[in-house]
Amino acid sequence: MKALIPETEAELATMIAQAEGPLRIQGGGTRPIGAPVDGQILSTTGLTGIELYEPGALTLVARAGTPLAEVEAALDAEGQRLAFEPMDHRPLLNTSGEPTIGGVVAANVSGPRRIQVGACRDHLLGVRFVDGQGQIIKNGGRVMKNVTGYDLVKLMAGSYGTLGVLSEVSLKVLPKTHMTGVLLFEGLSDTEAVKALSVALGSPFEVTGGAHLQKGMDGAPVTMIRLEGFENSVAYRAGELQKLLAGFGDFMLETDPDRTRAGWRYVRDVAPFQTRSGDVWRLSVKPSDAPGIVAALSGAEAIYDWGGGLIWLLVPEGSELTAATIRAAIGGTGGHATLIRGNPAEVFQPLSPAVAALQRGLRQKFDPRRILNPGLMGADT
């Protein structure tokens, strides 16, 4: 069947209203996360353009199909950025195409800076979308503070197109920082590394990234702590952190712009697993639980981000580890696991019966015919 590519919001609404079967909602198609959907492709790539950008008000409004690269270039020209640092899934998932801003929002894609500035959903100020009946709906707006009515803005972030098709998003943007410094130390065990990251994140020194790779670029375990800001301030905070962390080792300060940028791209885009075969899982847990969870999953390899709160897990081919064992390892302490790459049996964490019922109920209201990405987030959707 031919893909539907609406060029206006009104056209999008008509197409959904007239749809007779399931629709597979697609932005750039670079993040095929979730159970595969069998249906006619509905692409947002015809809905493009930045509609409003006010650098002095830190706000940008764009149509959902606008390429992320276009948004980032516009921000760059004003010395600003999307502070939540969305990852590029392409190399990890072996996809091509242009990521769209709507796709970033629909999957609530957030990178290493999430621990300090929040996730994509925390920067989302407003949405326009078309629900499963073809109705155009708006929520939120383009101002930083807004508690007028229910916050459907956050609900739409991370709902993977199962509640509606985004037509426009409004985002809070932030100024770029003047420089980046990264404190690095090699050789820590997972447990020691997460403890060191906790010390750094529990300090007043405004850490904007805290990661630990079991195998860094040169094969040795490396712990990374990012500081951003004005030059003197970064130098001062790095010095204070070096003192605080002396018990763990002598952290060295890297300030070369190319190297620091490359280092955090490496973490953000899960580079070590890009060329490896096997399933890739993304676990959100209580940071201090992370090393124990990873240790319980023998055979898996891990990258820790968010001070340990985010685990990227590579489960090599032929491993005995299943979705159930991974989720059981998180089980007692709280958290969740999402399959990002691999056999898509149970991609999303199963929910408690009460929460699953709410999720089903919402789905029923927003898309009673169940035509938008049916099943993508599991049986409840």
Next chain:
Amino acid sequence: MDMPTPDPQIIARKAELVTRLQKVLPADALITDEHETRAYECDALTAYKCPPLLAVLPASTQEVSDVLRICHDMGVPVVPRGSGTSLAGGALPTADSVILGVARLNDVLETDYDNRFVRVQSGRTNLSVTGAVEEQGFFYAPDPSSQLACAIAGNIAMNSGGAHCLKYGVTTNNLMGVTMVLMDGTITQIGGAYLDAEGYDLLGLICGSEGQLGVVTEATLRILRKPEGARPVLIGFDDIVVAGACVADIIKAGVLPVAIEFMDRPCIRATEAFAGAGYPDCEALLIVEVEGSDAEIDEQLETIVTIARSHNPVELRESKSAEESAKIWLGRKSAFGAMGQINDYMCLDGTIPVSQLPYVLKRIGEMSQQYGLDVGNVFHAGDGNMHPLILFDANKPGDLELCEAFGADILRLCVEVGGCLTGEHGVGIEKRDLMNDQYDPGDLEIQMAVKDVFDPKWLLNPAKVFPLAASDTRRIAAE
């Protein structure tokens, strides 16, 4: 402001309700006496009052669940209440409703500095959450001015903000998990001591839902290490447009202040007369605060001062000490009190795109003349959240209504320039009927459909948020 007519059938069954509640609550948790229920007749929007049918003060999640199950069974509306400091009438009861107060749920359940969170019962006050962690140098960031009194429950229900939210965000950005009881008594856990809860972002949906989706009994909150220090600079301008341009330039320069506060001349004069903070008599005054070590603060303030100088300020006062900082903040912190000295006042809470500030202030000035009521503007300038204070005389017949009409016009203006009706106080009953100015019927319909999912019988705080005419059929069907 209208409220639905109380249901006489429910009122007639009070005795039966009391008997059933007595079975699940200790005697002192059930308040039925008509004098005592008076304590719950209003929140901080004191112009509207109505004692509830009765009030309950459960002390555990299980008791909350038991109460809700009984009320659900008997079809009795329930109005959740934290500390009753809502400025929007969010906690205002009706005569046929039960007030469910969470004041007894005030324990700290878990503090975890390594993982930077605290888990508390929802009746705990905002300030005492910070109180529980500050010995270790931590704090809970959202800081509404009412923080001494208001409860985390109310903060979550209203998605409350504070003076420092420019840097740290509002409640929703600092909330990691909740225990919430649905109207039918079902206890749910959403999120926890980890980031980005599984499934749909229900946490984001619950935050700011004004007690209409469930009763929150516990919350997991993000805590942060306190900064080494903070100091403000005070900048005075003779022109509002220039002050606005200065704010935009500061934001663009890449310094992220924790707060940028704005006051206009009427407000400056009132606070000067009241607090004597030594503010210059000018058109617009900015207080910009930054954080960090002493040297970091100096460097950031220098950048800000350089920007400010390029706009020819009439006054520039950089704080060098804790005393000087306190003096700069003194006037701003007593602004509401100062206006209250002059007269009764109504505090509005619209948000506008910051670029619209000069136009909006000009229009408010014109309207002030038309209505014949004075207004002062205090404003979180960094994020566009305005707090116009309209002065009126509660003893003068018709003045409250005039003031409400003026307020509604200001809020419509906020919407017209691309902003919204409320930035942090919530809709409650106060802005309920203005929702049609911001949202189309379809936008409201889907929000009400969300309530249908959580509370199909429309028993939780039913007469709030949505225009009564819009929620009518649902509330009546529920009876």
